[in-house]
Amino acid sequence: MESLCFTTPARVRVSFPSASSPKPARSLPPAEWTPKIPMGGVRRSVSLRCTRGLEEAAALDNKAYSLINSIEVREWESGKSVDDIAANQGIRIRRHPTKGEDTPRNILEKIIWDKVIEVSELKEEKPLTLVKETLHNAPPARDFVGALKASYEKNGVPALIAEVKKASPSKGVLREDFDPVQIAKTYEQHGAACLSILTDGKYFQGSFENLEAVRNAGVQCPLLCKEFIIDSWQLYYARSKGADAVLLIAGVLPDLDIKLMSMECRELGLTALVEVHNERELDRVLNIDGIQLIGINNRDLETFEVDNSITKRLLEGERGEIIRGKGIIVVGESGLFTPHDVSYIQNAGVKAVLVGESLIKQNDPGKAIAGLFGKEISKC
Numbered sequence: 070m071e072s073l074c075f076t077t078p079a080r081v082r083v084s085f086p087s088a089s090s091p092k093p094a095r096s097l098p099p100a101e102w103t104p105k106i107p108m109g110g111v112r113r114s115v116s117l118r119c120t121r122g123l124e125e126a127a128a129l130d131n132k133a134y135s136l137i138n139s140i141e142v143r144e145w146e147s148g149k150s151v152d153d154i155a156a157n158q159g160i161r162i163r164r165h166p167t168k169g170e171d172t173p174r175n176i177l178e179k180i181i182w183d184k185v186i187e188v189s190e191l192k193e194e195k196p197l198t199l200v201k202e203t204l205h206n207a208p209p210a211r212d213f214v215g216a217l218k219a220s221y222e223k224n225g226v227p228a229l230i231a232e233v234k235k236a237s238p239s240k241g242v243l244r245e246d247f248d249p250v251q252i253a254k255t256y257e258q259h260g261a262a263c264l265s266i267l268t269d270g271k272y273f274q275g276s277f278e279n280l281e282a283v284r285n286a287g288v289q290c291p292l293l294c295k296e297f298i299i300d301s302w303q304l305y306y307a308r309s310k311g312a313d314a315v316l317l318i319a320g321v322l323p324d325l326d327i328k329l330m331s332m333e334c335r336e337l338g339l340t341a342l343v344e345v346h347n348e349r350e351l352d353r354v355l356n357i358d359g360i361q362l363i364g365i366n367n368r369d370l371e372t373f374e375v376d377n378s379i380t381k382r383l384l385e386g387e388r389g390e391i392i393r394g395k396g397i398i399v400v401g402e403s404g405l406f407t408p409h410d411v412s413y414i415q416n417a418g419v420k421a422v423l424v425g426e427s428l429i430k431q432n433d434p435g436k437a438i439a440g441l442f443g444k445e446i447s448k449c
């Protein structure tokens with residue numbers, strides 16, 4: 070059995086991992102096979118197991134390829150690594166340690182390095198084909214954006230995405246007696262439009278079991294799977310566990326990843342919440358077609374500093390106009406504690422807010438919602 074992997078469309082590397090002394094990889098000229106993007110694979114380091122040779126591998130092409138344009142293909146053909154491409158787009162977070170710089174530059178980078186390893190192990194355990202087989206058992210995806218719009222229209226204040234989060238790297242444990250289902254239910258009862266469920270275990274003490282438990286407990290609110298996504302396998306996994314939306318972080322993912330992943334989300338019925346933190350990231354995202362939901366994180370994930378004026382700054386002027394013109398819903402994220410905070414970012418133009426800490430730390434996080442908005446809100 071050959072194992073075939075490619076790093077750029079122009080070069081195909083064939084290796085023989087099963088042989089005791091592996092034969093050297095050989096390069097095939099592009100004319101022999103132009104690799105295309107296998108759905109759900111990691112594009113730049115895909116390993117395809119072929120039992121019947123190159124033709125079968127080539128047959129793994131799918132419609133994702135036909136939807137990306139030649140500019141992006143050229144990007145690949147330049148032979149740059151994912152980190153090079155990312156750096157060109159102003160992304161400072163690397164996927165892997167690099168030569169000469171093998172300690173993470175900040176906590177987000179550390180999280181991403183760990184996540185890359187975690188996901189590769191999970192994928193070994195549960196390859197994409199197996200995950201896909203479980204998709205039909207998942208409850209049908211709910212309309213995340215629809216729920217936000219309806220709540221905003223009904224309440225006249227930004228729709229609430231209430232976050233079920235036990236701990237964070239910046240604040241440590243936020244709540245000792247953490248019962249995700251109970252918290253989700255009280256959030257829903259008190260008017261949350263959607264819920265965000267942390268699934269990262271190592272840094273946020275979350276889990277996919279929590280996500281599944283909330284989904285199976287009869288909660289109606291659409292659910293955002295709050296995860297650090299670096300591989301489209303995670304999209305399928307999240308959907309198979311009952312997620313209705315996922316987070317794509319522009320500070321981590323290059324444009325092509327955001328394009329492809331948001332496309333895959335659409336095919337899966339998932340809503341992509343694309344998170345930005347500065348003008349450059351917002352401009353990149355505004356250049357991508359089909360994005361419906363943008364989150365502006367007031368917290369810098371590299372330093373943990375929170376500054377609500379970031380939302381205001383990013384929505385001012387031309388950018389705000391483009392967003393309104395495209396009908397994109399903006400979510401104000403992080404560091405919201407008071408009705409003043411909420412009205413400040415509502416005036417800046419957000420129609421939804423993502424709130425964790427200020428609610429989860431209260432005795433009854435659901436009851437705390439009225440305190441955050443200065444009035445009771447209700448679900449539609």
Ligand SMILES: O=P(O)(O)OC[C@@H](O)[C@@H](O)c1c[nH]c2ccccc12
Pocket residue numbers: 232234295344366402403404405423424425426427
């Ligand atoms: O607890 P806060 O400050 O209300 O923040 C919630 C949410 O915005 C925050 O958890 C968050 C926003 N983007 C993220 C990305 C990863 C992990 C966490 C987050």
